[in-house]
Amino acid sequence: MIRLDHYPSQWKCAEIIMIPKPNKPENCASAYHPISLLVTFSKIFGKISLKRMLPVLEVQNILPEHEFEFKRGHGTPELCHRIVKIITSAFECKQYCAGVFLDVKKAFDKVWHPVLLYKIKKWFPAPYYRLIKSFLSSLTFYVKEKDAFSELYSNGAVLYTIFTADLPIANGLEVETYADDTAFIATSFNPSDASLHLQEQLNIVEKWLKNWKIEVNTQKSVQITFTLRTEKCPPNVKWLHNT
Template sequence: MRAEVPSKWKVSYVTPIPKKAPYSSLSNYRPISITSVLARIFEKIVKKRLMDHLEKNAIISQYQHGFQKGKSTVTAVLQALNDWTTSYELNKSVDVVYLDFCKAFDKVPHTKLIYKLGVIGVHPRTIAWIQAFLEGRQFCVRVNSVLSQPRSVQCGVPQGGVLSPILFIIYTFELPTLISNVGLCCCAFADDIKIHKQLSDVSDCSVIQRGIDAVAEWSRVWELPLSYHKTKVLRIGADSPEFIYYLNGVAIEAVTHIRDLGFHITNKLDFEAHCDLIVGKAYAMLHTGCGKSIVRLKLLLNTSVFGIDETTFPHNMQKTM
């Protein structure tokens, strides 16, 4: 079965946005893609059908919090924190391994993604359209008013695409179950995956290592490589054994604190560092808001402390600010 997608729908215009210094390093830029408006409208229609199919057949694991109805980064962190604090209050230690895929969305092989769509029972016509949408894609890089020559895209799902997060979750749908079957707890938000286990003795560390090996083997088979230098282990509790975990023969670095979906988590499960950072951001935001109305300043404060975006407020309310 074949499907046709206009070639103009398959072109992305990428603008690199700096994340941090030094700006001479390409890895310190975030690519922001602009895609066809008409394509995005059609993507939303296909996304609705995919989501209905996923929910009706309970395909996505309950441990996957990314882009699921009623779930978010907050629910992902709360689920993990609930497990960790329960163990911590019982004076038990927990080892948490944060797994990081290398440019995950850009690496998804199209042929294997199409295979996965068939495995979960997506309608052949929908699969044909998605295949046509992914094949023959191009991108151009725009810096100021200068546009590069178009380059072909051989793999990956479009950055910034409406369908992309759902396609990635489908591609990794069996991974949380694979981890659970090893005997580990898992919590995922799209490509951010962490595995953990309460430790009674060193044999529990061996279970975690088996989980790491299972994920490493999955990543090899499905061509989604893991990042060695971004994969970390957080040891929670005072009596955690100094077990060294390995990812494909490379020792995983142990850390005392880590940034987890916007939250700063420490091995003592205190939020002092996180609160200090939020307070600093709030003061900086209030300082830049000097001369603005009290209402607007309150909204700016809520934005930094509670994550409320003032742009979501009704337009007539913003006019009063």
């Protein structure tokens, strides 16, 4: 397949099963989690191609330092440990540790394909680029109930990670990511300064997300302050002119 630069059309067709969300109206399409089922050969090839792609990501140094997926010695335990370490360090120094945790809305589903291919072409060998381009063309799916879309590619997470590898970061801010989950953390003795650092980062990220057509789920994104001090917590940051 890599030699032919072709992804079979039968492997690009997914069956979508709709899993209802709790306490949601059944007549609303957004009240369901769409789960895509690919043919077995497509899943196997996805695993094989991922093993070949990861060394390229490592050699080209594509994945940023703050990314904890698809990197050796990195994973959710290490990510949680990193965040906990930042928080406990702020406790020991009697600082405010303010964090914003962003949830991207349908991250893998809404990746802008032309831009993704542009970024892949810069870093990956030509056969990989042409194969991914072949896959992204003429994607098909069918559902048993309401129409929806889901991640049709078993390596969708790594492609999204490549797509967002150039996430801009403000100075003096901690950023940790795991695919589409992102944490921005600022520490300071002054609660207003901690909030200001976060706001500066969000202002930068807001423009960047808009450029690449990535949408944040504000209902699932939160701001949390960690501190042992009893004074007033940092002011809430604003996103899209809303707190």
